Amino acid sequence: MGKRTAIVAGNWKMNGALGASRDLVVELAAGVGTGGGAEMLLCPPFVYLDAASRWLESTPIALGAQNLASEVDPGAYTGEVSGTMLRDVGCVYVVVGHSERRTLYGESDEQVVAKFRAAQTVGLVPILCVGETLAEREGGRTETVVSRQVNAVLETLGASVLAAAVVAYEPVWAIGTGRTATPDQAQEVHALIRALIAAQDATIAGGLRILYGGSVKAGNAEELFARDDIDGGLVGGASLDVSEFLTIFHAASGQEPAP
Numbered sequence: 001m002g003k004r005t006a007i008v009a010g011n012w013k014m015n016g017a018l019g020a021s022r023d024l025v026v027e028l029a030a031g032v033g034t035g036g037g038a039e040m041l042l043c044p045p046f047v048y049l050d051a052a053s054r055w056l057e058s059t060p061i062a063l064g065a066q067n068l069a070s071e072v073d074p075g076a077y078t079g080e081v082s083g084t085m086l087r088d089v090g091c092v093y094v095v096v097g098h099s100e101r102r103t104l105y106g107e108s109d110e111q112v113v114a115k116f117r118a119a120q121t122v123g124l125v126p127i128l129c130v131g132e133t134l135a136e137r138e139g140g141r142t143e144t145v146v147s148r149q150v151n152a153v154l155e156t157l158g159a160s161v162l163a164a165a166v167v168a169y170e171p172v173w174a175i176g177t178g179r180t181a182t183p184d185q186a187q188e189v190h191a192l193i194r195a196l197i198a199a200q201d202a203t204i205a206g207g208l209r210i211l212y213g214g215s216v217k218a219g220n221a222e223e224l225f226a227r228d229d230i231d232g233g234l235v236g237g238a239s240l241d242v243s244e245f246l247t248i249f250h251a252a253s254g255q256e257p258a259p
Contacts, residue, residue, distance in 0.1 A: 004209050006225065006232035006252040007166060009041040009127065010239025011066060011095065011213075021048050022055055024242060029059040031246040038232060038253035041093055042239070046081055053090030064093030064127070067101060070114035072121050083122035094119050095234075097129045097149070099172045109152035116153055120161060127166040127234065128153060129213070130193070134173035142171075146189055150196050159200035167193055167210045168234040174214030176236060183223050183230075186212045190229035218247035225252050 016024070021044060032040050043064040044052045053063055069080035086094060096119060097112035107115075112128070119126040130149035132142045146169070153161065169189050171181050181189075190210045198205035212224055213234030224230055232252050238244040 004207065004231045006038040007041055007209055007211060008038055008232050008245075008249045008252045009043060009064065009093070009095075009168075009211065009234045010245055011043045011098070011234055011236050012045060012239060013066070013100070013236060014045060015240055016044065016048065018048065018051065021052065024240065025052060025055040025061075027242045028245065029056070029061060031242065032059065032061060032249065036253040038249060040249050043093070043095060049086070049091060050089045056090070062092045063090050064095065065091050066095050066098070068094050068096070068115055068119060068124070070111055070118050072118050083119050083124050087122055087124055091124060093125045093127055093166070095129060095168075096126045099129060099131055099170055099175060103133070103172065109149060112149075113152050113156045116161070116165070117157060120164060125164060125166060127168050127211070129168045129170050129234070131170040131172050131214070137171065137173060142189065143192060146192060147196060150193055154197065154200060159197055159204050162197060162201075162208055163204050165208075167208060168213045169193060169210060170213035170234060176215070178215055180215040180217070180220055181212070183220075183227050186214075186224060187227040187229055190227070194229050216248060218244045218251075221248040221251035 039062060041062045041064050043066050056063055065086045068083045068086055069077055071077055096115040101107045116126045116128055130146050132145040136145050174180050193210055194205050209231040210229055211232045211234045212230050216233040216235045217238050235248055
């Protein structure tokens with residue numbers, strides 16, 4: 001992974017309760033150590049962000065949100081949460097374009113770009129998610145789909161915006177299914193993403209952290225993270241299990257888990 005600092009991000013999705021979430025944060029903070037060669041990031045549901053921000057004080061763990069409004073200015077957008085609000089409660093990162101937002105809620109490339117722009121406008125670091133469905137992979141369209149999703153940002157905002165962003169490759173067919181892209185399959189797409197960006201700006205491409213998200217587990221994390229262009233993971237279900245998530249984190253940081 002060169003000099004890029006790995007990120008292991010826990011996307012809790014719509015899971016958790018207040019007490020259980022606090023217990024999870026406390027146990028992760030106790031096991032994360034000084035962080036070392038990787039950064040841990042937690043993305044709880046909106047309603048727990050403020051509490052999680054307090055729980056994470058004096059820890060090396062960063063806070064992120066799972067989504068944000070595409071609008072920057074306040075207004076009559078019932079049910080939406082702005083980037084400014086997220087920053088106010090301590091968020092540093094925000095996920096944009098997660099496959100579940102794209103597939104379940106119909107978010108288009110254009111909406112994802114608008115959310116990416118909104119995040120950066122208020123000083124949040126967007127984690128841009130891209131990836132193909134099973135039908136798209138089986139149809140040989142992985143490169144086409146991933147390129148389209150990355151190029152939506154590049155063509156609208158330019159490569160320079162990726163200097164303050166993270167990309168996550170999440171093969172939709174491997175999310176929550178127990179199936180995982182092989183390290184070779186993942187590396188191939190990560191290299192494609194980096195090459196697309198390098199065609200516009202090699203320096204930014206070289207520094208960009210590209211995470212893998214698709215059923216990352218303790219058993220496959222080390223092999224995935226050993227690949228040249230895989231700079232950590234966007235972890236779903238396994239991030240709700242303290243032992244599993246810490247093992248994944250330590251695989252990225254190069255540290256041994258605390259006894």
